[in-house]
Amino acid sequence: MNTFLSSGQLALQEQYLKFVAEQIAPLAMALDTEQVSSKEAMTLLAKGGYLGLTVPREYGGQGLGALELVLFAEALASASAGLALALASHYSVIELINKFGSDTQKSRYLSQMASGDLIGAQAFGEEMAGSDYKAVQTTASGDSSGWILSGEKTWVVNGQMAGLVAVLAKSGSDLAIFLVDGTPSSNIVVGPNKAKFGLRSAATCDLTFKDCKVSAENKLASASTAEVEGQVDAVLNLSKTVVAAAAVGIAEEALKFSAEHARTREQFGQPISKFQGIQWKLADHSVESQAARLLTYRAAWSHGEEPGDFRKFAAMAKLFATKVARVHSGEAVQIFGMLGASPDSPVERLFRDGKLTEVFEGTSELQKVVLKEELGV
Template identity: 50%
Template sequence: MNTFLSPNQEALQQQYGTFANEVVAPIAADLASHKTCLREFLQSLGQKGYMGISVPREYGGQGQSFLASVLFVEAIGEHEAGLGLTLASHQAVIEVLKKFGTDTQKSRYLPLLARGEVLGTLAFTEEQAGTDVFAVRTEAKATGDSFELDGQKVYVVNGEMAGLHLVLAKAESGLGLFLVDTGENGSVKAGLNRSRMGLKSARANDVKYNAVKVSCEAQLGQGKNAETITSFANDVAKVVISAAAIGLLRSCLKLSVEHARKREQFGTNIGQFQGIQWKLADMLTESVGAELQVHRAAWALEEETEKFATYAAMSKLLASKVAKVQTGEAIQVLGAAGLSEDLPLERFYRDAKAMEICLGTSEAQKIQLVTELRI
């Protein structure tokens, strides 16, 4: 039994698992190699309600907890972890709107996000502002009753598809966080998907904002408040990508155990060798430990808000580290077969490395945790 899951959430977990096995597993490799259209796949998720699991029913969502949406990402992450990155940005925009949005912003955007008709994205990072994210140079010039945004962001996940960007910029009065509706602004231009290792189904684009007009009502936060909301959005995204790591770990364990049972060497199956058994025991223990940490963080978003940021940092740090180590161990258990491109392990290995960097590096999580220890 998982301490943080209610019977309803356990039932959802089963439902999501069945969906992921039937629908995602057959196309996972094609999504990663872009042979299957990501946009169409996301639209189909939206039609089934899976893009708005934690959106309240009054806004057209499923009215489930954030933890339920994390369970969904775990299920699909068992097959293609890059989908977890795609959903991390989308989910972060949803949770930001739920917590900090005005009634008008909620009723305008939450139904569209829930149906997957609009995809959300976080546009924080710039070439010179990575870990030091508040060093952004994108300018927000006040022009009477609106702002004009100018600048360039990098690694904007969903940048080429998203209709709603959460953009961090610098105004005269300090930092500002803006909701940019690309439907209203022709001057948001997404560049090509950046070539990179891992989490390949997700698109991460450079995005240019040229004289993009946003009304003052589209400003979500200013100064310290903009920092708080940006950090909250990142924390949500961290938990979601950690959930994808948990999914990937489940697949690693399953494939490793199956192989250990059937592969014979020296007249017996390799699962009889203590060297292999110990790997599997570590894989199980560390995966379940990371899973509990991720569930704890997801639960904290609604139930223990003051600790959410801390648990989000811990879950990202732990889940990505366990994923990196244990994807390597799974490949080791399978030997040469583990390196084969016919199996997903070599893809998972690349995904796990990218997880230690995207949406905040492992070092950045440690910096945050140490700050909270107030040494």
């Protein structure tokens, strides 16, 4: 299957897997129980040079593409899918600046994001504006001399540690995106860490903007709401591809554990792997994980090589890979039997994390809305 990747990408993949095995995997349980914070883990990623993969070299990054980012996210998710979600949020802001930022915004922010001095967060959603993000109620008032933001954003991954927050707001009846110098700030109230059953290593909170001043040059240039919708789409296409990669990491990890358990657990005088009912689960799991991986790599490849197809393949990859993660991490729990119900079992966490990948960066249903649009129906 690796014929899809160049020798350089294979070497990077090996390096990513080694880094994750040595530095992140030993923390997997502590990250899930929040004894180690995602901020501490992001510091490890920064030290390893993994927060600027897609930042151009001229801004201190590695100048790599979406496929290399996806390889890293997949490796990372094998140890901590929540951390891969934190990664997706950081890189979604990088994508926004790479694609739509002014020269000033690029030189002000990209090198600091690549070094990890600034962590990015994406604050698009609100209580009444989830899938329908155009319904945001956060307001931006002002003009070319500066802006004032007011409103409440919810479920913001990296919100507590973000040095730069991409905020979607309404200016009159038009949508606009602002790059807001982040927390701590006296004009941004940071909510407590949200409890959630999965992806706990992605620290998530509400952010309330109280007459928050934003300089004029921190508004992303846009001539119309349609152009802003294109900017949101571009950000989500990248982050949903990264989430698809995280789902592949979850699925592959679940397969490794359930095959091993099936080989060693004995019932009726033989390993349960001898039963056809178990064999077929594992066979389906291996096929669908590989299919999800190839679709995710295809999406990431089109980001640079066939941009016109990126939206379609990103939606396909997110829809399919997250379903594979949810279904087969559930089957892994089934293969583990009672042991699968225990928090000490590795598949229990994978099952909790796998389900949640279907919800953010566009739910599965919304990916189908994208796909029917791509079909022109």
